[in-house]
Amino acid sequence: xxxxxxxxxAAVVAAAGRLxxxxxxxxxxxxxxxxxxxxxxxxxxxxxLQTGGAFKLRxxxxxLLALPADARVTRVATHSSGNHGNALAIxxxxxxxxxxxxxxxxxxxxxxxxxxxxxxxxVYCRPGISARETALADVLxxxxxxxxxxxDDADVIAGQGTAxxxxxxxxxxxxxxVAPVGGGGLIGGTALAVRGLTDTCTVIGAEPAAADDAWRxxxxxxxxxxxxxxxxxxxxxxxxxxxxxxxLRRHVDEVVTxxxxxxVAAMRIVLEDLKLLIEPxxxxxxxxxLGGRAAKLGGRVGVILSGGNVxxxxxxxxxxxx
Amino acid sequence: xxxxxxxxxAAVVAAAGRLxxxxxxxxxxxxxxxxxxxxxxxxxxxxxLQTGGAFKLRxxxxxLLALPADARVTRVATHSSGNHGNALAIxxxxxxxxxxxxxxxxxxxxxxxxxxxxxxxxVYCRPGISARETALADVLxxxxxxxxxxxDDADVIAGQGTAxxxxxxxxxxxxxxVAPVGGGGLIGGTALAVRGLTDTCTVIGAEPAAADDAWRxxxxxxxxxxxxxxxxxxxxxxxxxxxxxxxLRRHVDEVVTxxxxxxVAAMRIVLEDLKLLIEPxxxxxxxxxLGGRAAKLGGRVGVILSGGNVxxxxxxxxxxxx
Numbered sequence: 349x350x351x352x353x354x355x356x357x358a359a360v361v362a363a364a365g366r367l368x369x370x371x372x373x374x375x376x377x378x379x380x381x382x383x384x385x386x387x388x389x390x391x392x393x394x395x396x397l398q399t400g401g402a403f404k405l406r407x408x409x410x411x412l413l414a415l416p417a418d419a420r421v422t423r424v425a426t427h428s429s430g431n432h433g434n435a436l437a438i439x440x441x442x443x444x445x446x447x448x449x450x451x452x453x454x455x456x457x458x459x460x461x462x463x464x465x466x467x468x469x470x471v472y473c474r475p476g477i478s479a480r481e482t483a484l485a486d487v488l489x490x491x492x493x494x495x496x497x498x499x500d501d502a503d504v505i506a507g508q509g510t511a512x513x514x515x516x517x518x519x520x521x522x523x524x525x526v527a528p529v530g531g532g533g534l535i536g537g538t539a540l541a542v543r544g545l546t547d548t549c550t551v552i553g554a555e556p557a558a559a560d561d562a563w564r565x566x567x568x569x570x571x572x573x574x575x576x577x578x579x580x581x582x583x584x585x586x587x588x589x590x591x592x593x594x595x596l597r598r599h600v601d602e603v604v605t606x607x608x609x610x611x612v613a614a615m616r617i618v619l620e621d622l623k624l625l626i627e628p629x630x631x632x633x634x635x636x637x638l639g640g641r642a643a644k645l646g647g648r649v650g651v652i653l654s655g656g657n658v659x660x661x662x663x664x665x666x667x668x669x670x
Numbered sequence: 671x672x673x674x675x676x677x678x679x680a681a682v683v684a685a686a687g688r689l690x691x692x693x694x695x696x697x698x699x700x701x702x703x704x705x706x707x708x709x710x711x712x713x714x715x716x717x718x719l720q721t722g723g724a725f726k727l728r729x730x731x732x733x734l735l736a737l738p739a740d741a742r743v744t745r746v747a748t749h750s751s752g753n754h755g756n757a758l759a760i761x762x763x764x765x766x767x768x769x770x771x772x773x774x775x776x777x778x779x780x781x782x783x784x785x786x787x788x789x790x791x792x793v794y795c796r797p798g799i800s801a802r803e804t805a806l807a808d809v810l811x812x813x814x815x816x817x818x819x820x821x822d823d824a825d826v827i828a829g830q831g832t833a834x835x836x837x838x839x840x841x842x843x844x845x846x847x848v849a850p851v852g853g854g855g856l857i858g859g860t861a862l863a864v865r866g867l868t869d870t871c872t873v874i875g876a877e878p879a880a881a882d883d884a885w886r887x888x889x890x891x892x893x894x895x896x897x898x899x900x901x902x903x904x905x906x907x908x909x910x911x912x913x914x915x916x917x918l919r920r921h922v923d924e925v926v927t928x929x930x931x932x933x934v935a936a937m938r939i940v941l942e943d944l945k946l947l948i949e950p951x952x953x954x955x956x957x958x959x960l961g962g963r964a965a966k967l968g969g970r971v972g973v974i975l976s977g978g979n980v981x982x983x984x985x986x987x988x989x990x991x992x
Contacts, residue, residue: 375697377719396945397699458942616982620780623718623978625945656945660938 354591355502357544360509360537363410367510370413370442371405374398374511376518376650382621386637390649391522392618393515396626396656400462402583403511403654404435404498407533410507411496412439422446425493427473427480430459431583431655432498437468448493450483452476456582456659476576477587499531500589509537515650516545523646528632528654529553529562529603530584532592538652539599550601550644554636556581557605562588566596566603580608583629583655602644606635614638618653630654676913677824679866682831682859685732689832692735692764693727696720696833698840698972704943708959712971713844714940715837718948718978722784724905725833725976726757726820729855732829733818734761744768747815749795749802751904752781753977754820759788770815772805774798778904778981798898799909821853822911831859837972838863844871845968850954850976851875851884851925852906854914860974861921872923872966876958878903879927884910888918888925902930905951905977924966928957936960940975952976 374394383389395403408426415421423446426436433449440447447468451460452475463470473483484495497504511534512525527538535553542551555562559577565588574587588596596603606614614634618626626634630653636642637649696716705711717725737743745768748758755771762769769790773782774797786792795805806817819826833856834847849860857875864873877884881899887910896909910918918925928936936956940948948956952975958964959971 401945619947620980620982623723623947625941625947658942660942 353502354594355506355540357540359502359506360513360540360544363406363503363506364510364513366410366413367406367507370409372398373514376515377622377624379621382617385617385621388647388649390637390651391515391518391520392622393511393650393652394624395511396624396630396653400431400434400438401655401657402431402435403508403534403652404431405438406510407504407507408432408435408496409439409442411501411503412443412445414503415494419494421494423448423491423493424496425484425487426450426496426498427484428498430455430463431657433463433468434459434466436496437463437466441467448487448491450480450487452480456657456662458659459657462657499533499586500591502591505533505536505591505595506540507537508533509541511652512538512541515652516541520650521648522549522650523648524550524552524644525650525652526552526554526633526636527652528581528584528629529555529588529596530629531586532562532588532596534652534654535600536592536595539595543599550646551599552636552642552644553596553600553603554633555603555605556584556611556632557607559584560605562596563603563605565593566600569597580611581628581632583627584632602642604636604639604642606632606639610635610639624653625656625658626653627655627658630656675824676916677828677862679862681824681828682835682862682866685728685825685828686832686835688732688735689728689829692731694720695836698837699944699946701943704939707939707943710969710971712959712973713837713840713842714944715833715972715974716946717833718946718952718975722753722756722760723977723979724753724757725830725856725974726753727760728832729826729829730754730757730818731761731764733823733825734765734767736825737816741816743816745770745813745815746818747806747809748772748818748820749806750820751777751907753905753979755785755790756781756788758818759785759790763789770809770813772802772809774802778979778984780981781979784979821855821908822913824913827855827858827913827917828862829859830855831863833974834860834863837974838867842972843970844972845970846872846874846966847972847974848874848876848955848958849974850903850906850951851877851910851918852951853908854884854910854918856974856976857922858914858917861917865921872968873921874958874964874966875918875922875925876955877925877927878906878933878954879929881906882927884918885925885927887915888922891919902933903950903954905949906954924964926958926961926964928954928961932957932961946975947978947980948975949977949980952978
């Protein structure tokens with residue numbers, strides 16, 4: 349694809365300027381116990397403590413703040429399995445805009461409740477990307493709204509990159525940054541931040557083996573579709589986007605897949621070692637650090653903990669079904 | 671009791687100086703969702719993220735750092751249901767001292783494992799304060815060691831007060847600080863910090879109704895014994911100490927009790943709203959804020975989240991038995 353439609357490092361820096369004071373500068377945490385398990389020094393960027401419980405506010409808010417002043421937008425809309433919809437609802441409300449979110453059936457009820465609590469209108473659709481897009485088109489046929497895509501959007505990607513920008517501002521000399529890969533907004537922005545700031549840090553994307561479209565795309569060199577994957581990591585079921593795949597292909601060093609059991613085990617380990625609740629999508633990146641299959645994982649690792657929105661009743665070990 | 675054996679505000683300030691750079695300045699967190707539940711603004715001092723997973727390192731390390739240079743201490747010892755033993759083990763190791771910890775049978779296995787991992791020798795005893803003291807006396811008959819009491823010690827109390835000192839240094843104009851009450855080290859130090867810094871902030875101690883010796887002592891004006899209480903809040907089973915009761919009596923505005931069900935519900939709420947794992951003893955203070963029975967609870971509240979060491983397999987809802 350043409351480079352001019354891709355965000356670059358300067359776009360991430362510009363996003364950081366726009367978001368200053370509007371998103372939380374989330375803490376970076378670590379644990380001796382976790383480091384002993386991992387056999388390396390690992391630092392966690394806690395986007396599970398971001399407003400809305402996930403990194404997604406960065407991209408959604410940057411997309412709205414980047415709108416031209418004459419765009420006269422009064423309503424925004426998107427489709428989302430949860431965190432992006434919630435983030436867009438929060439971002440819209442903070443700017444006085446109305447918001448409609450198309451949500452696939454089967455999404456986590458607390459995530460949907462949070463979207464409604466943030467003042468957005470929720471419209472349900474069938475799972476799968478084509479059903480989402482059809483439902484969003486139906487919404488747009490009835491009401492005028494500016495669409496903010498969950499991940500395949502240059503401003504969204506640039507906004508997501510600001511988490512890595514903050515992490516890399518710590519005097520920690522990272523050898524590797526690891527982020528989960530769903531649609532690819534976070535890994536795309538993360539890779540831009542890393543490439544803009546250092547020549548020595550590798551970037552690893554982590555994906556559920558049960559939703560390995562990014563891994564298959566990365567290894568084959570052709571973007572493939574995820575279908576309707578069955579993984580506990582509900583934030584990572586989307587297929588990687590066009591812009592996102594291009595950034596993955598250009599700037600990411602390795603994509604690693606992990607099993608569902610590894611995801612649940614990693615969630616539990618972070619709860620025990622770091623006292624932090626993370627959602628399964630975040631645990632995918634943690635599992636990649638613990639799994640021992642990442643060839644390009646260095647000795648000092650930064651992990652983006654992407655979110656903490658967990659339906660406690662559904663999580664296997666939290667509900668006692670481990 | 672005589673005032674000269676009690677720590678004062680200056681002792682808390684001195685402790686903060688000694689501990690500077692040796693304990694974590696833990697973050698202060700909040701959540702819109704929690705505030706909506708509580709109907710007030712609530713800020714959490716996250717000692718669950720302290721080294722060792724609890725505030726106890728502050729008191730233990732202050733006690734060791736306050737030893738006179740000519741004391742020639744090479745081994746320290748204590749009795750503890752877990753967090754103080756762990757804290758003393760960590761503090762001792764950091765200063766090159768050996769450590770023995772008497773632990774009551776039935777203590778949380780991960781807490782005991784952490785004590786051993788920190789390099790201390792563990793000696794088991796029967797539960798209850800008299801059995802603990804007898805076992806510690808047996809240890810001291812066989813080896814020379816400096817005893818650091820878990821709570822009834824002026825330097826320990828002063829050290830614990832440094833968490834509240836840090837919290838009150840935030841520009842938040844608290845109306846109330848809430849801390850759990852077990853032996854009374856944390857509430858004693860917290861009360862000293864509050865009284866030293868403000869005339870307008872109330873101090874509330876929170877206790878399990880199933881271990882309500884501090885409440886009974888506070889309301890009757892006479893220190894009573896807890897016996898061997900049956901509460902999930904394993905850090906709050908000790909009876910309030912002599913110095914601790916005196917500080918409670920002089921400086922604390924109210925003691926509130928909460929049920930076991932309220933404790934477990936509060937643990938779950940903090941996990942959902944703040945993405946933080948807290949141990950049941952910490953949840954006691956949270957439950958007191960949510961319970962609606964505290965007469966002296968103001969509109970802007972600080973809560974000391976005392977620790978995050980949870981045996982995930984034992985917690986009712988984490989093990990799926992809720």
